[in-house]
Amino acid sequence: MSGNVEVVGGNVWLGEDTTVDGSVSIASGSTTIHGTVTGDVQAGPGTVTLGPTAVIGGDVSYAGTLDVQPGAEVEGDTVRDPATVIGPAEYPTGLDWIIAAYVLVMNLLLGAILLAAGPRFAQSVSDRFRGSSLTSAGVGLAVVITIPILLGLLALSILGLPLSQLVVCCSPSISGSRPSTAGSPWECGCCR
Incomplete structure (x- = not known):
């Protein structure tokens, strides 16, 4: 070969x-x-x-x-070498649009099948959203604003310093990315 x-x-x-x-x-x-x-x-x-x-x-x-x-x-x-990584697989250049179109069509088809299989469930979800869309949006916004403030207040307390560092370190959704804590007294094993 x-x-x-x-x-x-x-x-x-x-x-x-x-x-x-x-x-x-x-x-x-x-x-x-x-x-x-x-x-x-x-x-x-x-x-x-x-x-x-x-x-x-x-x-x-x-x-x-x-x-x-x-x-x-x-x-x-x-x-x-544990870091040996092969890939990712390379596709021919023109294939990207075909794959994206295929994924879109398959997602639309799956959605149509799910709506046909459970019309009452789809209707109840739609009704629930129409009735409480502002409530859902308000709760989501309050959580997004409140959690960072509570973590900041928790960090100000002596007992909360290690806990808040652990939460921020281990939660990239809160911090946006994992901060480098190498060499600091707050280094945890999950940040490596």
């Missing part, structure tokens, strides 16, 4: 008689190689097994686990 092999997900098995004249990239899943790969092997989360007849002409980088059986040959470096 000439060229690179790129797999987004699933299991990959290359037999003894298989030769890939290029690189092998697997985003996730298990990979078993008994044949020859002339280039690099990159694997995301999952298990990579190099069988006894495997020959890798380049480097092997992986994020999961590696099982190198006796007899397997790797000419390059073998590196475990």
Whole structure:
């Protein structure tokens, strides 16, 4: 096989008689190689097994686990890097509009099916919204304004400092993004 092999997900098995004249990239899943790969092997989360007849002409980088059986040959470096990420899959440039149109049509179709399947439920939701739309909007606005104010007041109290830091740190919806707390006394494990 000439060229690179790129797999987004699933299991990959290359037999003894298989030769890939290029690189092998697997985003996730298990990979078993008994044949020859002339280039690099990159694997995301999952298990990579190099069988006894495997020959890798380049480097092997992986994020999961590696099982190198006796007899397997790797000419390059073998590196475990948990940050190894393969992808995202690239689509041809003109395909973006087709995919967006497909998703729109499928969402509209699903909505029509749900309305046809439950007309009384759809009518009751519509009636409830018409009757209390201002109340719903007012409650939502009050929550959006009140929560940050309450967190600020809580932060002013001595007992509330660690709690408010934890809430802000762990809730990107409140802070907009996770702040860097590295090296501070308020560093929590979830912010990494």
